[in-house]
Amino acid sequence: MSTIPTITLNNGVAIPQLGFGVWQVPEEEAAAAVRTAIETGYRSIDTAAIYENETGTGLGIRQAGVPRSELFITTKLWNSGTRDWTGQAGRDAVLTEFDASLAKLGLETLDLYLIHWPRPMHGSYANVWQGLEELLASGRVKAVGVSNFGQAELTRLFETTSIVPALNQVELHPHFPQRELRAFHAEHGIATEAWSPLGQGKGLLTDPVLAKVAAKHGRTTAQVVLRWHLQSGVIAIPKSVTPSRIAENFDVTGFELDAEDLAAIAGIETGQRLGPDPVHFDWN
Numbered sequence: 001m002s003t004i005p006t007i008t009l010n011n012g013v014a015i016p017q018l019g020f021g022v023w024q025v026p027e028e029e030a031a032a033a034v035r036t037a038i039e040t041g042y043r044s045i046d047t048a049a050i051y052e053n054e055t056g057t058g059l060g061i062r063q064a065g066v067p068r069s070e071l072f073i074t075t076k077l078w079n080s081g082t083r084d085w086t087g088q089a090g091r092d093a094v095l096t097e098f099d100a101s102l103a104k105l106g107l108e109t110l111d112l113y114l115i116h117w118p119r120p121m122h123g124s125y126a127n128v129w130q131g132l133e134e135l136l137a138s139g140r141v142k143a144v145g146v147s148n149f150g151q152a153e154l155t156r157l158f159e160t161t162s163i164v165p166a167l168n169q170v171e172l173h174p175h176f177p178q179r180e181l182r183a184f185h186a187e188h189g190i191a192t193e194a195w196s197p198l199g200q201g202k203g204l205l206t207d208p209v210l211a212k213v214a215a216k217h218g219r220t221t222a223q224v225v226l227r228w229h230l231q232s233g234v235i236a237i238p239k240s241v242t243p244s245r246i247a248e249n250f251d252v253t254g255f256e257l258d259a260e261d262l263a264a265i266a267g268i269e270t271g272q273r274l275g276p277d278p279v280h281f282d283w284n
Contacts (some may be wrong), residue, residue, distance in 0.1 A: 003253045004041070007235060009166040010189040013143045015072050015112070017230055018252065019044030021195065021237035027053045033241045034060025038071070040250050046169075046237045047105075048076035048116055049097065054104035062106065075101045076116040076147055076169075077128070079284050085124040094131025098140070110141040114169060118146070118153045119282050125153060126160045133163050143167070147195070148278040151184050158188070167235070169193040174228060175204055175270045182234070197229050197236035198222055198249075200274050209268050217255045226252045228265055 006014040020037035022030055022045070030053040034045055038061065047057045054075060061071065077097050085093060098113060113132060118125045125146075132144040145167035146154070158164065168185060172178045172194035185192045198205060210221040217224065222238070226249060229236040238249045257265070 004043070004250075005230065005253075007191050007233070009143050009191055010164060011143055011166055013111070013166065015143075015167070015191070015235060016042075016044040017235050018042070018226065018250065019046050019072070019074075019235065019237040020246070021046045021239040022053055022057055023048070023051055023195065023239055025051070025053055025056075025239065025241055027056045029241050030056025031060035031063060033246070035063045036243050037246050037250075038064035038066050040243075040247050042246075042250060043070055044072040044074070044237070046074045048114075049078040049080070049101050050076070050116065054101055055106075058105035058107065068107070072111045073105065073107060074112040074114065075105065075110060076114040077101075077132075078116055079119060079282075085122070085128045087127065090124060090127050091131035091134060094128055095135065098135055102140075109139075112143045112145060112167065113141045114145045114147045114167070115149075117148050117281055117283075118150075118278060120153055120279060121282060125149075126156055129157055129161050129163075129165075133161065136163065145169070145190075148281070150278060151181065153278075154184070154188070154190070164188060165190055167191040167193050169195055169237075171196055171273055171275045172229075172234060173197055173199045173204055174207075174210070174225060174265050174268055175199060176273055177232075177266075177269055182232075186233075191235060192233070193235040193237065194229055195237065196274055197234075198225055198238050202274055207268055209264050213257070213261045213264060216261070217257075219255060220248060222249060223252050223255075224257070224261075224265075227255065227257055228262070231257055231262070
């Protein structure tokens, strides 16, 4: 049985706090990676339409042979189709995209469905959200949420729609800890999930402060960072296609960071994003 803790979303659905992400995993490698992750003990798998590996991800899920009821599967709605997501046509487009993702995954239901990017310059995400609400009401998905939304976009959803997102998946790691946004999430009952929780291999894991903490606990810097996420109440979805790394990233429950460790990690914040600023991101 997995020792990974769970977080209960605002509608009562439980999600493992440590999941397996497949961003940038090629379709032809996704099945093996996902199967290995599930065999290692991961029970939460995160993909997206734009990753173009939902078919491989679904194959890996089936090959692992774990009952569907034990797994938590997430995918995301891409910005595809049309920039005009307004009105019923926009909501219908959401349902069409959802059906396409389910078909590729080979699943009948989903645990979590997210709007991938808000694209606030178009002003249509609130209407798109109503499409997700329709899916939730149909029972085809257990929870709905968003990705890359800021306080302004979330506030607009509160004002114009009836269901508060269960989760917001955003770039988050010790160099970019998103303290204000996490506090806003906590105030409104929204879970925080981190994409690129290990900093995309762009300097975070070679930080000397993290190396010192890792040496203190006899762990790797990646394990320290993932442990930091867990103790911060953040859901993390690290990605790897290497079996030894997949196992290493899962082995983060046998130690605990103390107050000194947490203070040291807080000191390495840079405030710099690795990915695009969602306010301006408009890739279609």
